[in-house]
Amino acid sequence: MLRGLNENWKQHVAYYFVQGGMKASGIMKNVKDIIRQATSAGLKVIATVCDQGSNNVSAINTLFGTDEYVFEVDSERIIPLYDPPHLFKCVRDNLLNKTIHFRKDGKDYVAKWDYIYNAWLLDGLSTELRAMPKLTEQHVNKRK
Structure with missing residues (x-):
C-alpha cells in the first residue's frame, strides 16, 4: 500500500499469494520493484512500514547494507520503520x-x-x- 504524508490518500498496489509466507529475498525484490514503480509514477518514497515478522526483519537487515538506518533503491534513501501499534x-x-x-x-x-x-x-x-x-x-x- 502506498500512502500520502502531506495529503490524505491510500492506494493498494500489490497483493501476493504465497504458501507459508514470503521469504526475505522475495520481500526485498518486491519492495524494491514497488518503490521503483512508485518513483517512476512521480511519487517520492521516503519510508516503508512493516511488522516484526522474522522474514520482514531479515529483509530489512539485508537491505541495510553498510548503513544501519536507511537502505537505498536507485540512489534514493529509504527509511524502514516498524509498525508502531x-x-x-x-x-x-x-x-x-x-x-x-x-x-x-x-x-x-x-x-x-x-x-x-x-x-x-x-x-x-x-x-x-x-x-x-x-x-x-x-x-x-x-x-x-
Whole structure:
C-alpha cells in the first residue's frame, strides 16, 4: 500500500499469494520493484512500514547494507520503520510476563508492567487533567 504524508490518500498496489509466507529475498525484490514503480509514477518514497515478522526483519537487515538506518533503491534513501501499534503490542506482551533490565548512561534501570498499572491508578486520582483518559482497567490490569 502506498500512502500520502502531506495529503490524505491510500492506494493498494500489490497483493501476493504465497504458501507459508514470503521469504526475505522475495520481500526485498518486491519492495524494491514497488518503490521503483512508485518513483517512476512521480511519487517520492521516503519510508516503508512493516511488522516484526522474522522474514520482514531479515529483509530489512539485508537491505541495510553498510548503513544501519536507511537502505537505498536507485540512489534514493529509504527509511524502514516498524509498525508502531505492533511495537507497542510486543512491548506490552513482554512486560506482562517479564521484567526488562537495561542500562542507560552507566546506570541500571528496570521496566515492568506494574509501573504502567500504578501510573494508570495515579492518573485516575486526578480531578483535573488526566494523562491517560482513554485507558480503562481492561487495558492495564493483566488479570482481566
